[in-house]
Amino acid sequence: MTEQVEREFIPALREGVEIVKMIFFMKVRDRAETRYPDEDRGYFGMLAGAVVNDFFGTPNPEPRFRDFAEQNRERIDKMLADVPVHMEPLRIPLTDALRVQFLCDHQEGLEDGSGAILKRARELGILIEDRSVPLPRQFMNLVYQVGKAHGLVRDQG
Numbered sequence: 448m449t450e451q452v453e454r455e456f457i458p459a460l461r462e463g464v465e466i467v468k469m470i471f472f473m474k475v476r477d478r479a480e481t482r483y484p485d486e487d488r489g490y491f492g493m494l495a496g497a498v499v500n501d502f503f504g505t506p507n508p509e510p511r512f513r514d515f516a517e518q519n520r521e522r523i524d525k526m527l528a529d530v531p532v533h534m535e536p537l538r539i540p541l542t543d544a545l546r547v548q549f550l551c552d553h554q555e556g557l558e559d560g561s562g563a564i565l566k567r568a569r570e571l572g573i574l575i576e577d578r579s580v581p582l583p584r585q586f587m588n589l590v591y592q593v594g595k596a597h598g599l600v601r602d603q604g
Contacts, residue, residue: 457551460583463590464503464551467544470597472499474534475526482529483522494519498526502541502573503548504564531572540593541568542575547586 476495483490497516500506501523506516516523530537545568568574581589594600 456583457554460547460551460586463587464544464548466590466594466599467540468499468503469599470593471502471537471541472496473597474537475499478529478533479526482526494522494526498523502527502564502568503545527571527573538573538575539578540589541573542578543581543586543589545574546580547583550580 472495475498476491479486479491479494483494486494493512493515496507497512497519500512501516507513530541545565549562549565565574569576591600595602
């Protein structure tokens, strides 16, 4: 990629990854409400945030979120193990978002743990290995479709 294309394209791709994260957050929060009905509403958002951050390798360093994640490690792992069974339709957007995140990180020289994140997603049964790495346009079309279906993206007109 040329430097100009990179500067313009990478932020758009990262925004697409963020939309997939929001959809994942909503689905995990809904699943947590079903799985842990005795918890309060605030707990579900905290757990969903911890699951999304853990999956994408973006833990929140703020002490209250870090402590929550440590105290709820078992539930976070259980929620991630649920994805292939209870959230199977999300596997495609999650697979593509992780791969696009990896490519963006690579382009920006931020390859810290991206390979390990892909490996873990594979081990969890979430990553679809035989799926081709999406081209940017394909990824953005997918993001648009799933984002629109979940009320996060609307037609421009």
